[in-house]
Amino acid sequence: MNPPGSLEALDPNVDEHLSTQILAPSVHSDNSQERIQARRLRIAARLEARRREALGEYLDGKKESEEDQSKSYKQKEESRLKLAKLLLCGTELVTNIQVAIDIREIHRRVEEEEIKRQRIEKLENEVKTSQDKFNEITSKWEEGKQKRIPQELWEMLNTQQLHCAGLLEDKNKLISELQQELKTKDDQYVKDLKKQSDDICLLLERMEEQVKNVMKTFREELYNIEKAFEVERQELLASNKKKWERALQAHNAKELEYLNNRMKKVEDYEKQLNRQRIWDCEEYNMIKIKLEQDVQILEQQLQQRKAIYQLNQEKLEYNLQVLKKRDEENTVIKSQQKRKINRLQDILNNLRSKYAKQIKQFQEENQSLTSDYKRLVMQFKELQKAMRHFALIDDAKFREIWLMNEEEAKDLIARAFDVDRIIHTHHLGLPWAAPDFWFLNNVGPISQQPQKSATQIVEEMLMRSEEEEAEEATSEPESYLDLPKQISEKTTKRILMLLCDESGFLIESKLLSLLLPLEQNECYLLRLDAIFSALGIESEDDLYKLVNFFLKYRAHRLSSSLQIKPCSQASVEKASMEETSTRSELELAEQTEMEGEKEESLVEGEKEEEEETPPSPWVIHPNDVLKILEAFVMGLKKPRDSRAPLRVQKNVRDNSKDSEYWQALTTVIPSSKQNLWDALYTALEKYQSTLNCKFLPLRCCGYPQNRAGPPKADVLGLA
């Protein structure tokens, strides 16, 4: 049973309640309990109403059908409640007697107890008083024994007798009283018995009544329920019958309709059939005529065909004859061909054997050649090894010879300078300044300076910047051989700082924590070291490339925004920005160029630097740094790959400057000075001749000879 059903079913019991309720709790009652109860009921009722509303929509449909169905259910429920109540009331009525008897018994017991208590009290009192009296009497007996006079004795006996009689009387009275009580109790007992039998009779009566009642009501309710069911069944039957009849009628009507329709259709079809038949007949006739005509034509054609066939037969017979002849010829040819084939087969076999032989031969040849080749390769490798070895030795030798020669030359130069100095100081009385040339400082063969690592450069730079800060103007970058021309140190530093600040993510967090206590510069250095290792920048060149890249990027940005820059540069930069392959080439070129230009930059670097105001790095937006870095790393990959062959080339020394160097060494004493010396020499010669002239007269004393000697020797030594 679904909940709505049960709700329906419980409705009657509500009605029952209403009818039976005498003390419905009301909100205006004086009793607070009752008011609370009433309010609770009201709230519950409201909640229920709301719930029903919510459910109402889909309950409505059900309810209607249920109302019919629930008639019997209602009746059942009603009967059940009625019967339950009847039973309850009946049992209460019957048990009421028991309860009444119980309470009577309790009362009786209480009373009995009270009476018993009183009786015992009374008896005890009696015992006490009688004991007293008895004692009195016994004490008097003692007194009597002392009496001598009979009269007195008699008197005393009399009184004693009286006393005893009194005592006996008291006892008797008590006994009679008790007996009286017993009698009344007996009466009471009889009464009680009667009462009990009455009660039992009443009980029986009531039970019987109850049984009768219950039976009657049960029968009634059964009858009611049956009636309800019957009514419901009748209703159901009637409704079903109605429905059935309606359906039957509808069915009949439909049947009739269908019949009519069918009749009509049959007629229609008959008509159509007739029409069709006529039409078919006509058509049949037409086709028949047509077919007959066709037959005639076909017969004619057949005749024709037959004629053709005969002709053909004759032709074919002739052909057959011809073919037979041909066949014979063919057999002859065939035999000839067979013979030919046999011959050719022989030739083929011969050729095959020859071919096989040749293959063998060539294989052998090939083997020998490959072994030769291997041997040669081995030899070549050995040769290379030897070459390398010799190259090293040669280098060493070259160096030694160079050093020796240089030493010699330097000695000579030193002597020349010495002489020059002596000439200047002693003879000319002029102050002498030692000439300063780059090649004087050079020791060993001229070669590329070893490439510094990027970090070293940075360190240097930072150190330098530190010094700069300390003594701003004193030292100008005269020795910055390593920096490429366009880039000032400041720019580089700024760019590197920027990089350092922006790409902190490349540094490990551990390192960062370690760096905290360090000085700023050191901190930068270590950071940059980490960043470079992350980016894969190893050498100086890479570093400059990076800086260049930054600058170019910025320039490109400027050009793209302002469009004032010459288009050529812009195009180069664009190329460098976009096409990494071409750019790498460009950079290669740049690199080699830079190497070449290193010495020139000595002289020209400063000028050009000043000319080309370097693009300032603070124009580079910090946000762009990452993009630039990305592009740079992408670009850097390629040159790395093409590095290996480059290394080999580097080993080849260029000796273009050697002659220059040595030439320069020869011209350590410039021609002007030689002229001076020549002039001096002539002057000195003159001086000597004059001295000689003077000397002759003074030959006797030898000391001027000593004086003139040394300068001569000097001059001679120089020549």
Next chain:
Amino acid sequence: MQDTVTTSALLDPSHSSVSTQDKSSTGGHTSSTSPQLSKPSITPVPAKSRNPHPRANIRRMRRIIAEDPEWSLAIVPLLTELCIQHIIRNFQKNPILKQMLPEHQQKVLNHLSPDLPLAVTANLIDNENYWLRCCMHRWPVCHVAHHGGSWKRMFFERHLENLLKHFIPGTTDPAVILDLLPLCRNYVRRVHVDQFLPPVQLPAQLRPGDQSDSGSEGEMEEPTVDHYQLGDLVAGLSHLEELDLVYDVKDCGMNFEWNLFLFTYRDCLSLAAAIKACHTLKIFKLTRSKVDDDKARIIIRSLLHHPVLEELDLSQNLIGDRGARGAAKLLSHSRLRVLNLANNQVRAPGAQSLAHALAHNTNLISLNLRLNCIEDEGGQALAHALQTNKCLTTLHLGGNELSEPTATLLSQVLAINTTLTSINLSCNHIGLDGGKQLLEGMSDNKTLLEFDLRLSDVAQESEYLIGQALYANREAARQRALNPSHFMSTITANGPENSVG
């Protein structure tokens, strides 16, 4: 056709007899009634014995048979019938039952006399119908429902009861009962005796004294007034489950003597030994027998640790606090489910000890202390015990001089307890306030179905409201029983419905 038949019949008599038989049977169809159909096949012997002579006649008489409406083969009694009659007649000497076909057995059983000696029938006949006839024959009113619906059991139980009721120790031969024992031991489950006659001396002297107007009162001081000793009987009954005894004498009329109603120590001791030995006993009742504390303790001691005892009824006796204490001990040392101490003399201490046992008991379902005098002290103790007890469902405290304090505690119990279904507090002095408190407690209770407060000075209003709450609980319980799955929903649906009314 007939000619051919006759010739063949003449040629082969044995065969013809069969054919004519068939003929006659088919011919008889038209005239005779249906019972004849089966008879020829069953009774070939009498037919053959008679046939040789009237064979020709039969053929000739066929037409006459058809015309004679009174002719019937049923006139002839069948041999089986005769045999069955004979068996029935001689059943006492030669009981044959099991060897027969079931239908014949039925027939025999239907005609056996109910007066047959039990020695013959007891272990032979299991048919309920026979025992029904026996019972109906002996007793005009029979409640078979009181005997487990078995007529045989009822017959034996009542027979035994009858014997015990009229057994007079000393005069009646104990063999009367002991002889019955092997016959009824498998069928008796319940022994209900509501009178035990005292030994013969008294009645023997009473009966003459009856005529001589009670002149022999002086000689009645013999101490040997012991009743029948149940030990042997109880030990013999292997299926005994219920023992319902009343040591009482009925219909003594004017021969009343206090001695008649004595339940002596020896009686008590022998009874205790008997029930102790009986391990199948489930229900033991000893009512209206003047059992005092000492005897109650003897009996209860014998019941301690009894394996199956479920119900103990010692109502209408003289048990006081000591007996109650014994009962309390029994509660904690047995599986007792029902304890009835109604109409005794238990007072507050006894009730307290019972309450103490009840507090931790998990077996007891029903406790009846009607018409005692436990008063508020005992009532409060019981109420305290009920706060922890989770088993008791029925409690009868009618007529115990309880008043408001007990009601207060009980109302608290009502709010907590979820097992109690029935409480009876009738005939107490609960008073108006107590009634209100009980009503309060009732408002939180959803399990109590019966609560009797008649004649206990409770206001009519509260009694009515309690009745309403009980009604709601009963409806809820009914719903729960009808469809346990919708328990919650019906509760919620019910609450408002009821509260509207």
